[in-house]
Amino acid sequence: MGKVLAVANQKGGVGKTTTAVNLAASLGATRRRVLLIDLDPQGNATMGSGVDKYRISSSSCDVLLKRKSAGDVITRGEGMGYDVMPANADLTVAEVNLMTALRREYRLQDALAEIQSEYDFIIIDCPPSLNMLTVNALVASHGVVIPMQCEYFALEGLSALVQTINSIRESVNDQLQIHGLLRTMYDPRNNLSTEVSEQLSAHFGDQVYQTVIPRNVRLAEAPSHGLPVIMYDKQSRGAMAYLALAGEILRRESAHAA
Numbered sequence: 001m002g003k004v005l006a007v008a009n010q011k012g013g014v015g016k017t018t019t020a021v022n023l024a025a026s027l028g029a030t031r032r033r034v035l036l037i038d039l040d041p042q043g044n045a046t047m048g049s050g051v052d053k054y055r056i057s058s059s060s061c062d063v064l065l066k067r068k069s070a071g072d073v074i075t076r077g078e079g080m081g082y083d084v085m086p087a088n089a090d091l092t093v094a095e096v097n098l099m100t101a102l103r104r105e106y107r108l109q110d111a112l113a114e115i116q117s118e119y120d121f122i123i124i125d126c127p128p129s130l131n132m133l134t135v136n137a138l139v140a141s142h143g144v145v146i147p148m149q150c151e152y153f154a155l156e157g158l159s160a161l162v163q164t165i166n167s168i169r170e171s172v173n174d175q176l177q178i179h180g181l182l183r184t185m186y187d188p189r190n191n192l193s194t195e196v197s198e199q200l201s202a203h204f205g206d207q208v209y210q211t212v213i214p215r216n217v218r219l220a221e222a223p224s225h226g227l228p229v230i231m232y233d234k235q236s237r238g239a240m241a242y243l244a245l246a247g248e249i250l251r252r253e254s255a256h257a258a
């Protein structure tokens with residue numbers, strides 16, 4: 001059964017999409033069967049995986065509105081090492097239509113039930129809001145990967161997300177856990193970064209991943225080529241960091257299973 005991980009933080013620009021794409025590619029590079037689900041109407045994870053969001057005939061919107069099954073919408077990643085369930089601006093329509101739909105929180109979970117056994121990992125890129133799309137991701141997930149920048153208000157913003165995770169665990173998905181907090185765009189020369197990083201560890205303990213993602217221009221360049229960083233520049237610090245994150249997540253999983 002595939003492990004489903006949502007990459008979520010209602011703050012924009014913290015590295016969610018960068019993490020979702022590069023974690024999917026890095027897990028794929030270890031020969032795990034991986035599916036990346038784009039659940040953000042911006043479609044950045046789709047484009048960053050080399051799939052043109054303007055040319056897709058179906059998307060995660062069709063899955064949420066039950067117009068198509070998950071299997072019908074997934075594109076096989078040619079040479080990418082992972083499959084993609086793409087998204088584009090149509091998802092905004094799904095978000096609105098879901099407001100009055102039956103079992104609206106369970107749409108993604110229901111759809112994934114049919115294909116979950118085909119994957120070792122399913123990674124979901126969430127939009128920058130705690131809306132019905134993010135709720136669908138959290139209901140369908142085992143764990144949440146929370147990327148964050150070590151900035152002044154970062155911790156404050158986390159409490160709304162942690163509360164949402166807790167309330168979904170208590171109501172509809174008792175297996176949901178914070179899988180880990182990921183420090184992104186990290187600059188160790190910045191005193192504020194180290195200070196916030198220490199506060200984070202004090203508060204969340206070993207829920208903070210040991211792996212830190214540095215600020216690295218290759219990570220910012222790769223999406224414009226429609227490639228994950230390990231295919232764009234596999235020697236870069238960004239590539240090394242996301243491979244290390246995949247390794248840490250695999251170790252956590254095997255420790256958990258043992």
Ligand code: ADP
Binds near residue numbers: 044214216220
């Ligand atoms: P989100 O999905 O949370 O909005 P993104 O992953 O799109 O965030 O990242 C926001 C911007 O920062 C993008 O332009 C991305 O290329 C860039 N970025 C993300 N992580 C890094 C990093 N570690 N180093 C340099 N640039 C990064």
Ligand code: MG
Binds near residue numbers: 126
């Ligand atoms: Mg994003």
